[in-house]
Amino acid sequence: MSEYPVSDDDLVEEIVTLTLPLDAWHREKGSRMVEFAGYWMPVQYEGIMAEHLWTRESAGLFDVSHMGQVYISSEHGVTAEVEAAVEAALPIDLGTLKLGAPRYSLLLDEDGGILDDLMVTRWATGFYLVVNGATKWDDIGTLRELLPDDVTLNHLDESALLALQGPKAFAALERHVEGDTPLSELKFMKGAAFKLGGVDAWISRSGYTGEDGFEIAIPGESAAMVADLLCGEPEVKPIGLGARDSLRLEAGLPLYGHDLSPETSVIDADLKFAVNKRRRTEGGFPGSDRVLKDFAEGTARKRIGLIVEGRMAAREGAKVFSGNQEVGVVTSGGFSPSLQQPIAMAYVDIALTAEGTALTIEMRGKKLDGKVVSMPFVPHRYHR
Numbered sequence: 001m002s003e004y005p006v007s008d009d010d011l012v013e014e015i016v017t018l019t020l021p022l023d024a025w026h027r028e029k030g031s032r033m034v035e036f037a038g039y040w041m042p043v044q045y046e047g048i049m050a051e052h053l054w055t056r057e058s059a060g061l062f063d064v065s066h067m068g069q070v071y072i073s074s075e076h077g078v079t080a081e082v083e084a085a086v087e088a089a090l091p092i093d094l095g096t097l098k099l100g101a102p103r104y105s106l107l108l109d110e111d112g113g114i115l116d117d118l119m120v121t122r123w124a125t126g127f128y129l130v131v132n133g134a135t136k137w138d139d140i141g142t143l144r145e146l147l148p149d150d151v152t153l154n155h156l157d158e159s160a161l162l163a164l165q166g167p168k169a170f171a172a173l174e175r176h177v178e179g180d181t182p183l184s185e186l187k188f189m190k191g192a193a194f195k196l197g198g199v200d201a202w203i204s205r206s207g208y209t210g211e212d213g214f215e216i217a218i219p220g221e222s223a224a225m226v227a228d229l230l231c232g233e234p235e236v237k238p239i240g241l242g243a244r245d246s247l248r249l250e251a252g253l254p255l256y257g258h259d260l261s262p263e264t265s266v267i268d269a270d271l272k273f274a275v276n277k278r279r280r281t282e283g284g285f286p287g288s289d290r291v292l293k294d295f296a297e298g299t300a301r302k303r304i305g306l307i308v309e310g311r312m313a314a315r316e317g318a319k320v321f322s323g324n325q326e327v328g329v330v331t332s333g334g335f336s337p338s339l340q341q342p343i344a345m346a347y348v349d350i351a352l353t354a355e356g357t358a359l360t361i362e363m364r365g366k367k368l369d370g371k372v373v374s375m376p377f378v379p380h381r382y383h384r
Contacts, residue, residue, distance in 0.1 A: 117254070303345060
């Protein structure tokens with residue numbers, strides 16, 4: 001833990017930024033560290049562009065231990081009461097969730113606004129959730145309020161989470177894992193228990209880069225050993241948060257706090273798939289009245305992708321225009337290393353969401369020409 005005093009003549013205020021299991025490891029590797037979600041995190045090692053392209057071509061190791069890992073169960077394991085409690089909290093149909101299979105879901109408020117997006121996995125004895133680092137404490141509080149007293153929620157705060165992403169991730173990881181399930185049997189959004197370098201690990205074939213890859217939950221005390229093991233492979237380099245953001249943007253994946261917020265609805269965000277079919281008619285989750293109404297009637301805006309002409313990137317907060325009329329706002333934007341041109345996500349009026357629609361973005365007093373394109377910007381390469 002690092003403490004930084006901020007003082008003037010009358011006041012001394014302590015701002016505490018937490019450290020994660022790999023903090024010293026990142027610094028030894030020469031990472032530039034920044035404060036993110038209350039933690040010191042690596043933003044880059046040798047440069048965002050180089051790290052981005054390396055992940056697209058080989059394999060990158062990301063430290064995502066700031067994210068919240070949560071386990072929901074009861075003293076009797078997964079009972080009907082536990083399943084009912086989780087279904088009452090999330091718009092998911094647990095009857096279709098197979099053992100070891102992660103699934104994308106949402107935590108919604110009573111008005112149907114998005115409090116967070118998350119992953120849910122059925123384990124033999126409970127449900128394993130991964131929530132965003134910036135919202136995890138609020139998420140844990142919200143879930144504890146929603147769950148009955150006989151359903152337990154444990155924050156797995158001593159567990160580290162790594163993401164090995166890229167077309168050569170499988171080859172590098174396979175050399176070091178043992179388990180009842182061959183690693184080759186894991187398809188996209190499937191997971192199983194393994195030994196990784198002799199350490200217990202939960203590994204799922206998932207990630208947030210659009211590439212094939214794996215997310216690896218391990219004891220925090222073993223994180224440096226595992227990171228050294230994987231980065232000892234010629235295909236693997238450590239990658240920072242900067243490239244993780246540019247990769248997920250190219251993949252057309254929304255980021256909470258930017259593209260998703262309590263002011264965002266499920267339909268606005270184009271996340272219909274996160275509300276399972278049965279729940280679209282039965283409801284029974286927070287905000288379901290609003291969500292079902294939006295399914296039936298639609299909404300006034302939608303999240304879209306934009307290709308921007310020129311070299312100037314459209315950044316978050318930039319206004320979007322159709323002619324002289326303001327019609328939306330950019331929520332994520334940057335220069336695409338893979339496409340070598342600026343790309344962005346924005347929310348715009350529903351009438352202007354057709355592919356090929358010409359729009360302009362106001363950035364630093366300049367008007368940038370753009371057009372609506374389908375996402376992802378770079379095709380996904382998941383191992384299905």
